[in-house]
Amino acid sequence: MAAAPEELAKPVIIGRSSSHFTRVTRIFAAEMRVDYSLRVVRDLMSPTAEDYGGNPALKIPSLQTPQGVWFGSLNVCRELWRRSNPRPRVVWPEDHDQPLLANAQEIVLQAMSTEVSLIMGKAAGTSDSSVHQAKMRQSLVNMMSWLEENANSILSGIPQHRDLSYLEVTLFCLMTHLEFRGVLPTASYATLNEFCQQFSTRTSVGDTTYRFDA
Ligand SMILES: N[C@@H](CCC(=O)N[C@@H](CS)C(=O)NCC(=O)O)C(=O)O
Known part of the structure; x- marks a missing residue:
């Protein structure tokens, strides 16, 4: 069954341009040709999980999608791969x-x-x-x-x-x-x-x- 349009809405990477774990996900997004926007976490000392997309570990990156938020770079990369079409060999x-x-x-x-x-x-x-x-x-x-x-x-x-x-x-x-x-x-x-x-x-x-x- 084809995915509903809202399920494919542009995902948001929650991270920073200076972060290596975030860059892993941004390289994946580009390689998977998945369009996204970046929400910058300004204060990495923040003790508030909401600032990290709800990740209780208080870490970046997260990926916000209509289905929910994916915590951590490996989860994010896998979801970006699932959204790609055609799917590259990873x-x-x-x-x-x-x-x-x-x-x-x-x-x-x-x-x-x-x-x-x-x-x-x-x-x-x-x-x-x-x-x-x-x-x-x-x-x-x-x-x-x-x-x-x-x-x-x-x-x-x-x-x-x-x-x-x-x-x-x-x-x-x-x-x-x-x-x-x-x-x-x-x-x-x-x-x-x-x-x-x-x-x-x-x-x-x-x-x-x-x-x-x-
Ligand atoms: N297991 C996580 C680790 C993420 C991680 O350590 N991110 C760093 C930034 S590159 C971070 O959030 N640092 C803030 C802190 O450690 O308080 C992943 O694979 O994404």
Whole structure:
């Protein structure tokens, strides 16, 4: 049965242009050719769930649709894919049934979250020298080194027959965000940088460059 017009009304991404998890969803929207509008969350310190589309975790992004609100980047990307027509061939995290690629996805998402914690800690005035901050920084460095060491096998292991994979979009958004926010220099990660250069030829990337919303 064809979807009713109100079910296909333009969805709203609730997020920020400077957020890597938001950029993942915006790249997906562009690749899926799904039109959307962006509602900017101005204050990431807000303790009010309504400011995040109702997400009790107080996190962005969310996607508002007539059916309801989808919390988190993976849920948002899946819903954007369901709305696309024709539907591109997407490799999702659950398609990785061998340790290397499954672990790579885990490490990329964990590195993105650790970066969020470091940035939010800094914004809240947490000292860089606290034991936990130092551990998180070490963890981030370890994860990036692991990704670089395994980059060739990871990237060549993603199923070839695809238009897009969640792994490569999240990896690209992580790498470029580390530089954008000055969290970690990335110049030494040669293979990851080569991947980013290739991936950045996509229109979806040029249209979603990181910037601080006015
Ligand atoms: N699991 C979530 C994580 C989202 C997340 O950490 N978003 C960051 C911005 S990139 C955020 O909301 N930070 C605010 C905070 O941590 O308080 C997802 O995949 O979307």
